Amino acid sequence: MNSKIVDLLVIGGGINGVGVAADAAGRGLSVALYEADDLASATSSWSSKLIHGGLRYLEHYEFRLVREALGEREVLLRMAPHLVTPLRVRMPHQGGLRPAWMIRIGLFMYDHLAKRVSLPGSKSIRFTPDSPVTEAFKKGFEYSDCKVDDARLVVMNAKLAQQKGAHIATHHKVTGAKRVGDLWEVTITPDSGTPFTVQARAIVNAAGPWVRKVLDDMDGVTIDKTIRLVKGSHIIVPRIHDEEQAYILQNKDGRIVFVIPFHDQYSLIGTTDVDYDTDPRNPAIDDDEIEYLLNITHDYFKCDLSRNDIVWTYSGVRPLMQGEREEGKEAAKVTRDYHFEVEDQQGKAPLLSIFGGKLTTYRKLSEAAIKGLKPYFPQMGEAWTAQATLPGGEKVTTxxxxxxxxxxxxxxxxxxxxxxxxxxxxxxxxxxxxxxxxxxxxxxxxxxxxxxxxxxxxxxxxxxxxxxxxxxxxxxxxxxxxxxxxxxxxxxxxxxxxxxxxxxxxxx
Missing domain, CATH: 1.10.8.870 (Alpha-glycerophosphate oxidase, cap domain)
Incomplete structure (x- = not known):
């Protein structure tokens, strides 16, 4: 690649980076993506494994984000039927927290903000003595979302980008970039080997938790926006119930925790929301988070769960968009929406940086990002990914x-x-x-x-x-x-x- 000028160089092999690379390559741009570690090696592989509208975001009036995410559930079910599958979610009603009338209104909006094609709507349910939840819970609600293999979703988007002609290189770190005339000169340092230079007409900075560091390492860049790092941790335990549904649990602090069937034998419990200010590469669950997740599980389920039952834990750092509206908010209340900053040099050598975002809306984010670069590449094709099938999903019903x-x-x-x-x-x-x-x-x-x-x-x-x-x-x-x-x-x-x-x- 060091002897070629590419239209677009993407920094970062998480879900947003590979989504952007695939979208751009499919529109006819020449694309090279460089990832410092492995694909999905950070935030994108440590999610709650959900494709969901974000029911709790309605409380924060994030109607545009919820509408977009709800619509994407149906798109991703078609794109990746092997990786994205329907999931019914049960919410036991906890008296003294969110009142039932508020939940019903929220679920009505959840059912109708975007068109549902295959996913059934919400309903009220009653729990019997045979239910896995404690006898304190008599009634609740059930609604639809989807579960996903997040890391494989990233890899399959990288394969889609490659099929469309993109060059994908892992263990290649971008260590510098500067504008030279109408082009970017980008220095790439492999894990093993000699640094080399790639020229690009445009850059997309999709470095997730490192988006600010990438900007700081570039010469002459004036973007001052930053992000807020929030750690989310999960525990994996042997299945605590035999039902196929997931559960969403309301805690007294206003947060919610999911209990999700995981790889047939296990239950995934999470997530937490803890501000984080150290290395995003190696976050780990702490004792307080473990206690938090065990305690809320005990509050709802009959199971006798202890630390000894935990078979695996994982933590990820979410790069949330930081702005005046988010100042002083608790981590759980910071928006999961995304934002772009585009900077150029007299209409040349644009740099588009991505702040925030969530797994569910990666395709729409990618589509919007490439649309933002349209003025610099008027020859590019039209949006196409909504009708695409990710590798492996061909001729798969379920x-x-x-x-x-x-x-x-x-x-x-x-x-x-x-x-x-x-x-x-x-x-x-x-x-x-x-x-x-x-x-x-x-x-x-x-x-x-x-x-x-x-x-x-x-x-x-x-x-x-x-x-x-x-x-x-x-x-x-x-x-x-x-x-x-x-x-x-x-x-x-x-x-x-x-x-x-x-x-x-x-x-x-």
């Missing part, structure tokens, strides 16, 4: 149906494995299942992982490390033994690098 198809075609797959592959890869699993007729055809095992699967992830999905594979491309790290991790690390060290250098080779 992942459950695809799992059944996998079991028929590959009789050696048990049901849990077939479901994992359908919900993670969709049709892409066929690339490495290929013509296998026995489990041995897929190579050695690393816990739940197959050798052919690992080869595929390295060759075709930018995976390089154990963490890339077991926490972002898959969630097979939960329950994986230390021995299996060590064997996987050894395999990647000895053979993975060769696989990565030959992206067109056979993956089995």
């Amino acid at each position: 992942p459950e149906a695809l799992a059944g198809e996998f079991q028929q075609r590959y009789g050696f797959l048990d049901q849990p494995t077939a479901r994992r592959l359908a919900f993670s890869y969709g049709r892409l699993a066929e690339l490495w299942l290929a013509n296998a007729v026995a489990i041995e055809d897929l190579g050695q095992r690393f816990g739940q992982l197959f050798q052919a699967e690992v080869n595929y992830l390295v060759a075709h999905e930018w995976a390089q490390t154990v963490d890339d594979i077991i926490w972002r491309r898959t969630k097979t790290g939960i329950g994986m033994s230390d021995a299996d991790r060590a064997r996987l690390a050894d395999y990647l060290q000895n053979t993975g690098s060769h696989t990565a250098k030959k992206p067109d080779q056979a993956v089995a």
Whole structure:
């Protein structure tokens, strides 16, 4: 890329960066994306795994954001039927907090602010003695949202961008940028190798928690906007109830916590909202957050949950838009909306920086960002992503149906494995299942992982490390033994690098 001028250079491989890269490449722009670490290695892989309108945002009068997010649920269900699936959410009514009439009004708006095609509307429900919630709760409400594999949503958008001609490079950090004439000269420093320079007609700064640092490292940039970093933490425990619905729990502090079925065997509980002022790369849950999540779960559910039941925790840092309206607000009340700042040099070499945003609205954000660059690229095509299908989603009705198809075609797959592959890869699993007729055809095992699967992830999905594979491309790290991790690390060290250098080779 150092010998070529690209139309658009994108900084950051989170959901907004890959969304922008895909949108721009599909409109005919030449695009290069550089990520300092792995795709989805920060905020985008540590969400609550929801595609949702944001029911509680109605309390803060964020009607535009909620309307846009509600509409995107239906779009993403069509785009990624293997990664985005419908979810019914139950809200036990807690007396003394939000009154029932207020919740009914909110749910009415939630049902009607945007067009619903496939998702059913809300309703009132009653809890029986057999319910997993305590007997203190007699009635409640149920409404629709969706759940998502957030990190794989990022990777599939990167693959879509690549299919449209974009160059995607992970472990390549942008270490400097300056305007030279009508172009940007951007210095790229690989994890291993010699720094090089790329010229670009425009830059999109989608660095998430590092958006301000990227601006500070650029010469002559006058944008003064900043962000507020808020840590959100989750705990994963064995399933605390057998129902397919998620639960949304109201706390006395006005916040809400989700309890969501997670990978069939587990419950995901979160999130917290804690202001954060240290390194966004390695946030971790603290004792107060663990206690907070356990306590609210105890307030609502009959289960006897303790710290010893926690099988995994994760934390992410959300870069929230900071402005005069947000000054002094509690972290939970800061807007999840997004904002763009565009700066140019007499109509040339524009820099568009993204502040804020949420997973659900990444596609609309990307579309709006590229629209903001239209004056600089009048030749670009029209918006197109609303009708796109993400890789793996082709000819998928539901992942459950695809799992059944996998079991028929590959009789050696048990049901849990077939479901994992359908919900993670969709049709892409066929690339490495290929013509296998026995489990041995897929190579050695690393816990739940197959050798052919690992080869595929390295060759075709930018995976390089154990963490890339077991926490972002898959969630097979939960329950994986230390021995299996060590064997996987050894395999990647000895053979993975060769696989990565030959992206067109056979993956089995």
